Amino acid sequence: MVRANIDMMYTTDYENGEITQLNMATNALRRWNTGFINIHGISRRGSLLWTAVRSEPSKLSTDGRVLRLDTAKNELTVFALPGPFESKHSRMDSKGRLWIAGGDLGAHGAALFALDTATLVYTTYLLPDAFNPWAIQEDADGSIWFSNFSTTLKSGESAVGRLDPATGVWTTYPGYPIAVHGTGLTFKGSNVLGTNIGGEEFYFLNRSGAATKKVTLARRTSPAVVLSTRTVSPVTSSATVTVTKMTSLHLTTQGVTSGAYTRYSVPPTPALRSNLFGMVRCGSDVWMTGLYADRLYHFTL
Numbered sequence: 104m105v106r107a108n109i110d111m112m113y114t115t116d117y118e119n120g121e122i123t124q125l126n127m128a129t130n131a132l133r134r135w136n137t138g139f140i141n142i143h144g145i146s147r148r149g150s151l152l153w154t155a156v157r158s159e160p161s162k163l164s165t166d167g168r169v170l171r172l173d174t175a176k177n178e179l180t181v182f183a184l185p186g187p188f189e190s191k192h193s194r195m196d197s198k199g200r201l202w203i204a205g206g207d208l209g210a211h212g213a214a215l216f217a218l219d220t221a222t223l224v225y226t227t228y229l230l231p232d233a234f235n236p237w238a239i240q241e242d243a244d245g246s247i248w249f250s251n252f253s254t255t256l257k258s259g260e261s262a263v264g265r266l267d268p269a270t271g272v273w274t275t276y277p278g279y280p281i282a283v284h285g286t287g288l289t290f291k292g293s294n295v296l297g298t299n300i301g302g303e304e305f306y307f308l309n310r311s312g313a314a315t316k317k318v319t320l321a322r323r324t325s326p327a328v329v330l331s332t333r334t335v336s337p338v339t340s341s342a343t344v345t346v347t348k349m350t351s352l353h354l355t356t357q358g359v360t361s362g363a364y365t366r367y368s369v370p371p372t373p374a375l376r377s378n379l380f381g382m383v384r385c386g387s388d389v390w391m392t393g394l395y396a397d398r399l400y401h402f403t404l
Contacts, residue, residue, distance in 0.1 A: 122172055123135075131340075135172060135335045137179060168190065169181075169327070176334075191205065202241075203217075212230060218327060224327065229320065230264075233260075248266075255282075260282075262285050263285070276315055276363060279306070283302070286300055286379075286381070287305075294307065298382050300378040300379055304367055306366045307358065307364070
């Protein structure tokens with residue numbers, strides 16, 4: 104989800120491939136059906152919306168795509184990823200680069216992609232280990248952070264990775280005590296908070312004195328290949344505003360520290376796993392969503 108300005112909000116539908124624009128002043132809705140599935144994140148520059156999708160419904164998940172929707176022209180342009188990878192989450196940085204977490208969970212490993220949305224040139228960074236990137240955040244220094252959605256189900260891995268785009272140096276922080284399936288990221292100063300849906304927990308990484316593993320990633324550039332451009336006419340309607348009462352849990356549990364990581368458990372949800380997913384910080388408040396529990400979780404730093 105992205106706020107375009109004070110009056111507009113854009114959202115994506117993960118399952119049916121729709122991009123929705125909500126005019127918050129008039130409740131007017133515009134919906135574009137992209138024809139894709141599994142849209143991950145959305146970013147805006149001017150009238151252009153950018154997102155990444157895993158694949159078309161009839162294609163393998165290793166056919167990841169990047170979509171550009173021109174909301175002024177109702178024009179959808181589809182770009183290929185430079186390699187056989189599925190797209191995970193995407194996010195625009197402060198320099199106008201769309202970052203895409205890529206991986207196919209198989210022989211091709213994983214990669215980080217930066218698409219310059221002005222020149223339409225990819226920079227690709229191939230990851231050398233089993234790190235499986237998922238959520239993306241840019242910090243105040245311009246470094247790009249990724250959460251690890253581990254597929255090896257081992258303990259002792261890194262929950263996050265940090266890329267310095269200027270040097271190509273990739274830093275991980277080993278020592279997470281259980282298998283990590285990370286999907287959310289935010290920051291407190293130079294330190295990192297994230298969610299682990301597999302452990303029904305969230306964590307705090309204290310970078311001061313933390314063990315690190317560094318490697319300089321090989322970089323390659325390639326022009327973005329346009330696969331198709333077509334008109335996508337939006338469906339317009341008026342939103343019905345409803346207020347749904349949700350359960351908000353204020354977390355006061357003490358964390359358990361293991362090396363550089365402090366882990367906080369989530370109170371159990373009857374008959375459902377909490378599966379913490381998204382995470383956003385507002386001042387000293389951290390809000391998290393429960394993937395299956397229809398709950399919001401609030402933690403004060």
